[in-house]
Amino acid sequence: MIKTLIFDFGDVFINLDKQGAMDNALQLFNLKEFEADMIETNKAYEIGKITTDVFLSFYCSKFPKLSKSEITEAWNFIIKDFPEYRLDFIQQLAREKKYNLILLSNTNEMHINFIKQNVSFYNEFKNCFDKFYLSHEIHLRKPNTDIYEFVLNENNLNAEECLFIDDTKENTEAAKTLNINTWNIDET
Known part of the structure; x- marks a missing residue:
């Protein structure tokens, strides 16, 4: 019972919108697929191993032309x-x-x-x-x-x-x- x-x-x-979010992020980052360090960072963030600031700093250092707000918007695109x-x-x-x-x-x-x-x-x-x-x-x-x-x-x-x-x-x-x-x- x-x-x-x-x-x-x-x-x-x-x-x-999982696929839309993926397509949007890959376009923003000008990539064909997520790189290993990005996947690991995303997983670490999802389980609270790293803070939001560390997560955003990682992406800003990897893609210096992007702002934290652009990265945040791309991250939340899925919802x-x-x-x-x-x-x-x-x-x-x-x-x-x-x-x-x-x-x-x-x-x-x-x-x-x-x-x-x-x-x-x-x-x-x-x-x-x-x-x-x-x-x-x-x-x-x-x-x-x-x-x-x-x-x-x-x-x-x-x-x-x-x-x-x-x-x-x-x-x-x-x-x-x-x-x-x-x-x-x-x-x-």
């Missing part, structure tokens, strides 16, 4: 709209109190700050959850299994009683290895 629902954030609640019916959905689940509700997201500081500034009902959304885990705050990221183990241990959960909802197959496959029930939402 499912007792806990664990939700991803991007492309489950808030819409993302699109948050349909209100999705807020209604999670509010209804919270009111029913049938499930423990957890958000588990690979989200960094710049993205969450952008969302807080641009989604008028962000606090209402966040308050629907019993726990709200962002990768940069807990220093873990999906699909690494340690992030799922962290959530299970922190909340004293039985994996078989959890359902994890995510749009990325790699993330749901990793959760399955720990006997967490999964639902991979196809974003198309």
Whole structure:
């Protein structure tokens, strides 16, 4: 019996444009693909190993013609709209109190700050959850299994009683290895 629902954030609640953001960044940086040091810096930033200032300084030194605001704008390009019916959905689940509700997201500081500034009902959304885990705050990221183990241990959960909802197959496959029930939402 499912007792806990664990939700991803991007492309489950808030819409993302992953390909558009990638294309936009590659065009801005005049590259065909992200370089290894950029990928490592992005991952380090996503788990809070480096600060926003260090992250922006890295990109400004690598691309000296670009300003911090241009880099920030390119970084946040991925974030699109948050349909209100999705807020209604999670509010209804919270009111029913049938499930423990957890958000588990690979989200960094710049993205969450952008969302807080641009989604008028962000606090209402966040308050629907019993726990709200962002990768940069807990220093873990999906699909690494340690992030799922962290959530299970922190909340004293039985994996078989959890359902994890995510749009990325790699993330749901990793959760399955720990006997967490999964639902991979196809974003198309």
